[in-house]
Amino acid sequence: MPLLRGFLTLLLFLILGELLRYLCNWPVSGGVAGMMLLTLWLMITGDVRDDVAQTSQHLISLLILLIMPGVVGVFFLGNQFDGQWLAIAAALVGGTLLSVLTTLLLLKALVPEKPAEVSHD
Template sequence: MLQGFIVLLLFQLLGEAIVTLTHSPIPGPVIGMLLLWLGLHIKRGPSNGLSQTSHQFIQHLSLLFLPAGVGLFFLPAHIQQHWPAIAGAMVIGTLVSLLFSGWLVKKLARGEG
């Protein structure tokens, strides 16, 4: 499991390094995740250690979102005034994401992907 954790950290570090060197507006973890996907695609799947680590992270995913949720309470006053718009954007974004995910799963399940 430690090997999988190190692999994930190295890909995130690689993404952060690319952002630092290229001044890209895309966040480092996103670039690292894309590079990890590319590596897994080329290798044709994860190793056992990476698979176990990933499953552990997924089981505790709600804990990983907790700091971001708590951070919403400490926004500057000028942003806190717009909480209805922020809440609306979060609800609409979630609904759009759910609808798109459902459509994509149906499409891929039929073999149209």
């Protein structure tokens, strides 16, 4: 039952994100808006419920199933990318580096550093 409750909670935030995107005419996906709402909700409550955490872990293990259709689509549409492989490779490498850099900067800004231990000699 906790998995179902957690899945329904995540689904609720996805639907709220879609609704917010539609009402505000935002140029972002409903999933991104829903994740922003979920993050805001978690920041306000200060805690992640066990059912949401457990469901999230199960969904992360299935993430490859969400990525696979795009990879297969690129395989079948490969001839349409003739002459554009350098731009695609640059976009993939640049996007990956920017993503890692953004994550690093956010972690440094949001996670407090541990104070240095003082040795008492």
